[in-house]
Amino acid sequence: MPLILPGNVGSATAATGFNVANSVNCGDTSTRFTGSAKVTSTSQQKGSWNIWLKRTVLGEQGLFKVYESANTGVEFKFDSSDQFLMREFESGSDVFNLKTSAAFRDTSAWMNILLAIDTTQGTEANRIRLYINGVEPSLATSTRPSVNTNLVRFFANGSDSSGQQHEMGNNYDGATGHYLLTQILYVDGTQLANTDVGEFDSDSGIWKPIDISGTTLGNNGYYLSMEDSSDFGTATGKSFTAHGFAATDSRIDTCTNNFATLNPLIFESSSNTFAEGNLKITGGGSDSWTTHYGLSTIAVSTGKWFVESKVTTVQDAQAILGLISTSEAIGSSLKDEGVLAVEKSGRITGGGNNLQTGLTAFSNGDIAGLAFDATNGTGQFYRNGSAYGSAVSSLASDTYYFATTTYESGGVIEFNFGSPPYSESGGNSDGDGFGNFSMAVPSGYFALNTKNLAEYG
Numbered sequence: 001m002p003l004i005l006p007g008n009v010g011s012a013t014a015a016t017g018f019n020v021a022n023s024v025n026c027g028d029t030s031t032r033f034t035g036s037a038k039v040t041s042t043s044q045q046k047g048s049w050n051i052w053l054k055r056t057v058l059g060e061q062g063l064f065k066v067y068e069s070a071n072t073g074v075e076f077k078f079d080s081s082d083q084f085l086m087r088e089f090e091s092g093s094d095v096f097n098l099k100t101s102a103a104f105r106d107t108s109a110w111m112n113i114l115l116a117i118d119t120t121q122g123t124e125a126n127r128i129r130l131y132i133n134g135v136e137p138s139l140a141t142s143t144r145p146s147v148n149t150n151l152v153r154f155f156a157n158g159s160d161s162s163g164q165q166h167e168m169g170n171n172y173d174g175a176t177g178h179y180l181l182t183q184i185l186y187v188d189g190t191q192l193a194n195t196d197v198g199e200f201d202s203d204s205g206i207w208k209p210i211d212i213s214g215t216t217l218g219n220n221g222y223y224l225s226m227e228d229s230s231d232f233g234t235a236t237g238k239s240f241t242a243h244g245f246a247a248t249d250s251r252i253d254t255c256t257n258n259f260a261t262l263n264p265l266i267f268e269s270s271s272n273t274f275a276e277g278n279l280k281i282t283g284g285g286s287d288s289w290t291t292h293y294g295l296s297t298i299a300v301s302t303g304k305w306f307v308e309s310k311v312t313t314v315q316d317a318q319a320i321l322g323l324i325s326t327s328e329a330i331g332s333s334l335k336d337e338g339v340l341a342v343e344k345s346g347r348i349t350g351g352g353n354n355l356q357t358g359l360t361a362f363s364n365g366d367i368a369g370l371a372f373d374a375t376n377g378t379g380q381f382y383r384n385g386s387a388y389g390s391a392v393s394s395l396a397s398d399t400y401y402f403a404t405t406t407y408e409s410g411g412v413i414e415f416n417f418g419s420p421p422y423s424e425s426g427g428n429s430d431g432d433g434f435g436n437f438s439m440a441v442p443s444g445y446f447a448l449n450t451k452n453l454a455e456y457g
Contacts, residue, residue, distance in 0.1 A: 018211045020052070020182055020254040024226045024245065025277040025421070026169045027056060027178030031244040033233055035165035035222070038158035042189030042218035044150040045119045049076075050185040050197045052209060052255040054110045056277050057178035057264070058082055062171025066153050066164045073164070074153045075172040076115075078104065083140065086115055086130065088153050095151060098130045099141035107264060107278060108297035110180075110255040112198055112207060118191035119149045131194045134207040155188065155220075166222075180277055182226045182254055183209055186237075188218030209255050226250070251277065253419040253449075257434070260298040260402070260417040260448040276414065276421035281404065283315070283411040293319075295401040296417070298448050299326050302375045303456040306430065306445040307402050308437055310422055311344070311366045313412035318344040319405040320413060321368040323379065325398040339395055341405075342368060342381045348389050356389040367438045371445045374400065385439035402448070418447030 026032075041047075055061070055078070064076035071092040078084050085099035104111065114131040121127045128144050129136060145151065156164055168184065170176050185197065198209050213223060213236065222237035229250035233240035253259035261278040272294060273282040281294040296307075309321045322341030341349050346359040360383065362368065369382030377395035381388040404413045414422050418435030426438035432455070435447035446452040 018209060018256070020209060020225075020256045021252070022226045022229070023052075023054070023180040023182035023251045023254050024232045024242075025056075025249040025251055026181050026245075027176050028249075028275050028277075029244040029246075030176055031242075031249070032167060032169035032176065033224070033240045033242055034167050036239045036241075038156055038165065038220050038238070041155045041157050041220055044152060044155040044157070045148065046117060046189055046191050047151075047155055047218070047221075048114065048116045048185070048187040048190060048192040048196075050112070050114045050183070050187075050192070050212070051181065052110055052112050052183045054180040054253070054255075054258075054277075055104065055107050055178070056180065056261075056274075058105055058107065060171065061177040061179070062173075062175060063168065063177050063179070065167050065170065065172050066156060067167065067172065068153060068164055072153065073172065076113075077171060077177070084113070084132070085141065087143075088151055090153070094143050095149065095153070096128050096145050097141050097143040098128060098139055100130075100132070101138040101140045104132075105265070108258075108261070110258055112209065112255065114192065114194060114197055116191045116193070117151065117154070119145050119147060119151065122147060129191075134194045134198055134200060158220075180251055180253060183212065184222075184224040184226075185212050185215060186217070186220070186222050187215060188220040190216065190218065248276075248421060248423055251419045252434075252436070253277070256451075258450040259419045260296045262294040262404075262415055263297045264294075266295060279416070279419075279421035280312070280412065280414045282313075284409050293403055293405040294413075294415075295324065295403050296415075296448065298417075298450075298453065299399050299401050300372075300374045300448070300453075300457060301397075301399040303453070304371070304373045304375070304445040305402075305448050305452075306369065306371050306437070306441050307448060308367055308369045308416040308420075308439070309404060310414040310416065310420075311362050311364055311368065312414050312422075313410060314344050314362055314364055314366075315411035318411055319349070319403075320344055320362055321370050321381070322349075322403055323370075323372060323395075323400040324403045325396075325400055327398070339398070339400065340370075340372075340379050340392055341403075342370075342388065348381060348392065350392065355392060359389055369437075369439055370402070371442045372400070372402075373445075380442070382439060418449060 062077045066074040082103035087097040088095040217237040228234040233242035264274040319341040346361040348356040380391040428437040
């Protein structure tokens, strides 16, 4: 069950002079990118493709394709075992096929993928090099082309019959992939090194991005930064068309500042449906406290943190927002074991006991907030920007997830750890300028992301 704890904060914590501002949520509709018509390639033997992504759904998920026919083309994807593969195939036979030995099942972390090609290399292993987070992984499958092979599908010319466009965000069969995506780079004519797209932080050893906006692209190259929410297909080099995206698919959760989401992998969430990059949870199945809740991917034991959740569809017996310890999270419930929870009916509970009652009930569209001081063991709830009940103190020293219980089938909650999945006009950030919240963030409290964890957690 992936989670992020202080001191183990994933791939985007290290201090860096370069910051990635935005990503795009790909996968909750028929979202994809299609490239414009190609011209004559700079080379059909040399080139590179680079991307940063955060997986939001496991299992077979397509990422990139060039579709020529059912048995001829290019595809990059995570397979049904969550191993990553890249291949070009001609009439059903592989021209190249690289598949990792490792599976990639962490939906809480960002990862970088670089494919670097130069078929003129005399050493077979150097003709196609795959890097994941700056390192060449061990491979379960390693088929590379013979020397000087033209990769006519991946490096397709516009004048060729094979001049199909690059497409991103879907499987070869057209099914949508599910990711947050950013920093997509294709270089036509140059085999990049890993150090051309990233570097290992000198203090932490974490792989992090560098500025690639000035990379020489070649004739068919492109660079998509995802910074234009009005048109995610805006690119340097070859243009792209973005299909199926909404403005709310723009996120500030990126490879240089990783925000918390809900965790779809915990057993207790098995009957729920997760969407919007794992920030929207819908209850399903039979009524049960222990199978209908979601936990944050980041757990905290120190620091001051602020989180909001939107009541999209409220059910009668519902703990909308609260805290549950890492030791109690498995096989228990937010309502009965959570150290703190606010319920739809208008009460605040702790450990299954009523702490405050007679408060205003929550309705569809209401925004709940929680300011949690993990260091001093206090919590204050909010409803639509106003304090909700009195502060709760003397919370036990422990490590806590933020959590919600959907309970009844059809209950829907959307979380905002600072990068909301819904349209939010509040525009309120924390004291360090992170996040977009409905209400003014209480002084000294911060959005739940890796930069803040490194500073305050």
